[in-house]
Amino acid sequence: MNRPEAPEHDREPVRLLAVSAADAASLSARLLARDELALTELVVLMTPWVLGVAQAVLQDADEAEEVAQETFTTIWDSIGKVPDAPRGLLAWVLRVARNRAIDHLRARIGRSRKAAHIAAEAVVTEPFAEPREPNEAGTPGWHLHQTIHAALEALPNEQQQVVTLAYFQGLTQSEVAQRLGVPLGTVKTRLRLAFDKLRKSLGPMKDWIV
8 A cells, every 4th residue: 555645735734633532532443444545645644743843853854754754654553552542643643753753853863973063962962943944934843842842942952851851762761860860859840840831831731742
């Protein structure tokens, strides 16, 4: 079967949670039945969100597009793992996108180390930097990225640090504690407080935090 590519889209504000629980459940059932049209509908629905999450992690539009392609391929190949919850499918897609983006980030760091072009720390110093080029605002998924950035900016610095390291760089909580030189319990507390605040500030977009 020819898997559909992530389509060009109009870059309008995303509409993920406009999908009812019943529609999400129906889409999941059709995917489990290997309905290729359902996969196409999922790609159209979720591409802006997948690109937004990938862009937040990678800060690179081309890599974000690659992550989108890989995400939907992974979803189709692993469709038997669709969660049972009504909106489980949508959150699962975002989890897959985040994990694939982190894989790309780690690979980039590895290439940088081997080539000795830049230190690994420099690659991920500012994962949520504001646009540096005038055309970045037109990057696919940028609307969601800006919303995520604003929510993170509202957090205290110490909570921003642990979310960036644990959620966007893929470090374990123990690794975060070691990196920051703080107790593991402190890291866990900061993450819990940060995610509670993010869920409140993101409102209807809270399914992004999965």
